[in-house]
Amino acid sequence: MSEQTVTIIIDGQEIQAQEGQSILQAADAAGIYIPRLCYHPDLPPGGHCRVCTVKVNGRPTSSCTFPVSEGLVIENDTEELNLLRRNIIEMMFVEGNHYCPSCEASGNCELQAMGYRLGLLAPTMPYLRRRRDLDASHKDIYVDRDRCILCGRCVRASREVDHKVAFGFEGRGIDKRIAVDGEHSLSESGLAVTDRAAEICPTGCLMVKRKGYQTPVGQRTYDHKPIGSEIEKE
Amino acid sequence: MTEAEIIKQIVDQFGKDRSRLMDIVRTAHAKLGYLSEETIGRIHSALGIHRVEVRDMVSFYAFFSRKPEGKTVIRLCNAVVERMKGADEIAKAFEEAVGCKFGQTSADGAISLKYTACIGMSDQAPAALVNGVPLTNLRPEDVPKVVAAIRSGKGPESLKQAEVDNNLLQPGPVIFAPSERGEALRAAVNRTPEEVITEINKARLRGRGGAGFPTAMKWDFCRKAKADEHFVICNADEGEPGTFKDRVILTSQADLVFEGMTVAGYAVGAKQGFLYLRAEYEYLLPHLENVLAKRRRLGLLGKDLCGREGVDFEIRIQLGAGAYVCGEESALIESLEGKRGAPRDRPPFPVQKGYRNQPTSVNNVETLCCAARILEKGADWFSKIGTKDSTGTKLLSVSGDCKHPGVFEVEYGVTVEKILEAVGAEDAQAVQMGGPSGQCLAPKDFGRSISFEDLPTGGSVMIFGPQRDLLECMYQFTEFFAEESCGWCVPCRVGTTLLLKKMDKILEDRGTRGDLEQLQSIANTVKTMSRCGLGQTAANPILSTLQNFSSLYEERLKPDDFIPAFDLSKALEEACAITGRKPELEEKHV
Numbered sequence: 001m002s003e004q005t006v007t008i009i010i011d012g013q014e015i016q017a018q019e020g021q022s023i024l025q026a027a028d029a030a031g032i033y034i035p036r037l038c039y040h041p042d043l044p045p046g047g048h049c050r051v052c053t054v055k056v057n058g059r060p061t062s063s064c065t066f067p068v069s070e071g072l073v074i075e076n077d078t079e080e081l082n083l084l085r086r087n088i089i090e091m092m093f094v095e096g097n098h099y100c101p102s103c104e105a106s107g108n109c110e111l112q113a114m115g116y117r118l119g120l121l122a123p124t125m126p127y128l129r130r131r132r133d134l135d136a137s138h139k140d141i142y143v144d145r146d147r148c149i150l151c152g153r154c155v156r157a158s159r160e161v162d163h164k165v166a167f168g169f170e171g172r173g174i175d176k177r178i179a180v181d182g183e184h185s186l187s188e189s190g191l192a193v194t195d196r197a198a199e200i201c202p203t204g205c206l207m208v209k210r211k212g213y214q215t216p217v218g219q220r221t222y223d224h225k226p227i228g229s230e231i232e233k234e
Numbered sequence: 235m236t237e238a239e240i241i242k243q244i245v246d247q248f249g250k251d252r253s254r255l256m257d258i259v260r261t262a263h264a265k266l267g268y269l270s271e272e273t274i275g276r277i278h279s280a281l282g283i284h285r286v287e288v289r290d291m292v293s294f295y296a297f298f299s300r301k302p303e304g305k306t307v308i309r310l311c312n313a314v315v316e317r318m319k320g321a322d323e324i325a326k327a328f329e330e331a332v333g334c335k336f337g338q339t340s341a342d343g344a345i346s347l348k349y350t351a352c353i354g355m356s357d358q359a360p361a362a363l364v365n366g367v368p369l370t371n372l373r374p375e376d377v378p379k380v381v382a383a384i385r386s387g388k389g390p391e392s393l394k395q396a397e398v399d400n401n402l403l404q405p406g407p408v409i410f411a412p413s414e415r416g417e418a419l420r421a422a423v424n425r426t427p428e429e430v431i432t433e434i435n436k437a438r439l440r441g442r443g444g445a446g447f448p449t450a451m452k453w454d455f456c457r458k459a460k461a462d463e464h465f466v467i468c469n470a471d472e473g474e475p476g477t478f479k480d481r482v483i484l485t486s487q488a489d490l491v492f493e494g495m496t497v498a499g500y501a502v503g504a505k506q507g508f509l510y511l512r513a514e515y516e517y518l519l520p521h522l523e524n525v526l527a528k529r530r531r532l533g534l535l536g537k538d539l540c541g542r543e544g545v546d547f548e549i550r551i552q553l554g555a556g557a558y559v560c561g562e563e564s565a566l567i568e569s570l571e572g573k574r575g576a577p578r579d580r581p582p583f584p585v586q587k588g589y590r591n592q593p594t595s596v597n598n599v600e601t602l603c604c605a606a607r608i609l610e611k612g613a614d615w616f617s618k619i620g621t622k623d624s625t626g627t628k629l630l631s632v633s634g635d636c637k638h639p640g641v642f643e644v645e646y647g648v649t650v651e652k653i654l655e656a657v658g659a660e661d662a663q664a665v666q667m668g669g670p671s672g673q674c675l676a677p678k679d680f681g682r683s684i685s686f687e688d689l690p691t692g693g694s695v696m697i698f699g700p701q702r703d704l705l706e707c708m709y710q711f712t713e714f715f716a717e718e719s720c721g722w723c724v725p726c727r728v729g730t731t732l733l734l735k736k737m738d739k740i741l742e743d744r745g746t747r748g749d750l751e752q753l754q755s756i757a758n759t760v761k762t763m764s765r766c767g768l769g770q771t772a773a774n775p776i777l778s779t780l781q782n783f784s785s786l787y788e789e790r791l792k793p794d795d796f797i798p799a800f801d802l803s804k805a806l807e808e809a810c811a812i813t814g815r816k817p818e819l820e821e822k823h824v
Binding site: 045047048049050053060062065066067084087088091092094095124125126127128149150165166167168169170171172173174175176179180181182183189 | 271275284285286287289290293294557574579581716717718719720721722723724725727728729730731732735736752755756758759762763764765799
């Protein structure tokens with residue numbers, strides 16, 4: 001990898017970045033948080049959620065996929081972009097069937113946390129109320145598609161980290177869903193509870209069984225600090 | 235032969251090559267009629283890839299069925315122009331004659347009825363594909379005869395409706411002027427590849443797909459990208475509703491297309507080209523293969539072209555399987571590699587990393603024809619046609635409410651008004667320029683000119699007469715995008731469906747000002763945040779009518795501060811009808 005240093009400007013602030021980094025990686029390293037959901041530092045970027053969209057020289061693009069180069073001028077923390085990001089988070093809430101108060105992931109859920117961070121109080125977009133299947137056939141793991149945001153992290157983690165193909169996509173458009181590599185169900189997929197794919201879901205869609213509600217309220221990941229504070233410079 | 239043997243044979247026929255999955259699946263589908271989970275399982279084991287990968291690909295394309303289908307599949311086009319021309323009546327006639335509803339198969343298993351998006355026949359609508367054979371200018375009274383003929387075992391080719399007119403109403407000097415086969419290629423190989431690119435650059439040729447990227451620059455980037463191989467792809471996946479000009483080019487100027495591809499191959503340093511043909515044009519395949527065979531015989535394709543040692547180029551035609559998004563160049567490449575047609579993130583661009591991650595130039599059918607003409611007749615000749623920033627001619631596919639629908643080759647710079655005069659549509663209420671992904675123009679814009687500097691267009695021109703409910707048409711366009719969204723990214727996948735819900739509420743006269751504001755906000759989000767061109771333009775029908783025809787929305791709004799999205803009375807309608815009660819909800823619940 002090239003070690004060439006380039007300078008980019010995010011919201012008026014000059015930062016140094018390494019060639020080969022994405023804008024999002026460079027911002028992380030500099031302590032600037034760009035909201036994101038489908039991105040995970042251990043995986044190649046997916047470009048699914050579009051929450052990390054920034055404007056590069058005036059053009060909107062996903063910062064997780066866009067490579068840095070000398071002199072890029074980037075808008076990130078603007079009212080316009082944060083509103084658009086909030087709209088996308090709201091779309092995820094009305095697309096699935098999310099019941100935060102009873103969900104095991106509540107408090108640790110990145111979708112919920114991002115909703116709070118971006119000031120989404122209650123969805124105003126029409127709910128789609130679609131039937132979304134649950135698969136609890138696996139002895140250790142279940143897939144509750146009500147909570148799936150199609151971020152594809154499990155698909156990428158299974159392939160890139162676990163070197164399996166336990167997950168894939170199926171269908172298109174609003175009918176697109178997470179598919180498992182089996183004729184009938186997840187139990188046939190070769191997914192193991194120790195797999196990275198089993199613990200990388202940002203919501204409560206892909207969950208390890210018999211672990212729910214173990215962390216008391218008050219000690220959950222986002223109980224005290226908003227999502228992103230682990231990256232942001234004080 | 236057992237099914238397992240059939241699948242093994244098909245997989246072997248395509249060299250057990252994972253990247254040929256599209257052809258493997260197409261062939262299996264044609265042979266078996268549908269793709270059961272068992273068939274998918276057999277393909278995955280024979281090919282040595284995961285089951286979920288096969289299912290992923292198969293489930294993406296509209297022309298693959300995973301349930302048993304009738305021996306004959308009738309796909310009636312119900313796009314906007316087709317419905318204006320009476321597709322709904324044709325549908326009713328088919329349902330009566332076949333004895334089942336659309337989306338179903340007749341009880342005897344003979345015929346399945348399906349709807350499909352634009353099949354490139356808007357100039358002779360209503361039209362349908364019967365096992366891939368287009369039937370055009372359908373009238374309700376023809377339908378029983380068509381169905382009877384199919385039932386009696388006659389092939390659809392034998393029907394008198396199985397005739398596709400070119401409707402080339404205005405040939406121009408570039409695309410449809412007579413040309414000598416091989417002349418452009420000979421002119422090309424007599425220069426260096428760099429000189430070919432310089433000539434194209436001098437002609438100021440820009441891509442005809444709508445985006446208008448300079449062709450010479452694309453070729454130059456591709457040529458200069460260092461790699462083992464380079465590729466050229468001709469994008470013949472014209473799926474934009476209301477477009478059919480590539481159909482006419484491929485029918486009557488196929489040689490020119492292949493000539494352009496071969497010139498492009500020489501220029502960028504590619505030995506292999508692909509023509510990605512939309513599944514709806516499968517009926518053109520035998521003709522195109524014939525033209526390719528003739529070119530091979532004449533030494534214009536294959537090894538040592540025009541007798542020049544080492545100048546090799548081959549062309550393979552890849553059929554699609556029903557997905558509009560594959561017209562987007564990176565989605566097309568994914569599809570060509572045997573995967574779902576999901577666009578890629580850019581950068582890298584296809585000219586850097588395209589097919590098999592090698593530098594690839596993807597060009598529109600019409601662009602490649604122009605390139606061949608430039609080599610044949612010179613950049614000076616070409617750049618004298620059109621305007622300064624838009625040289626040459628543009629093909630327009632004109633359909634909708636006009637006297638003369640068809641293909642027109644016009645010089646860039648012509649006004650919308652002039653086109654409307656030529657086709658006999660002086661009373662147009664609106665013109666959909668560039669298809670649903672373009673913009674809906676009001677009469678105030680009819681003086682504007684077709685050019686990259688004013689109104690860029692891929693060529694679809696749909697005319698709406700004064701009698702049309704314009705917002706209803708925009709709703710149908712949005713339905714099309716929701717149907718064709720690949721689902722990769724949230725704003726397009728969810729946003730298009732939400733746009734439908736909001737439009738629906740307004741069209742049902744239940745919308746408030748708040749609904750209109752939210753419609754605008756969702757539309758902006760879809761446009762700004764989506765990953766590819768499909769999503770970025772999916773809100774255009776709504777956004778351009780909000781801008782140009784705002785009163786049509788305003789007059790439908792209710793003065794109420796809030797009307798719930800959920801219509802209780804409507805939800806109870808059926809129950810009330812059964813029990814004989816009246817809903818009477820208005821007084822009690824509001």
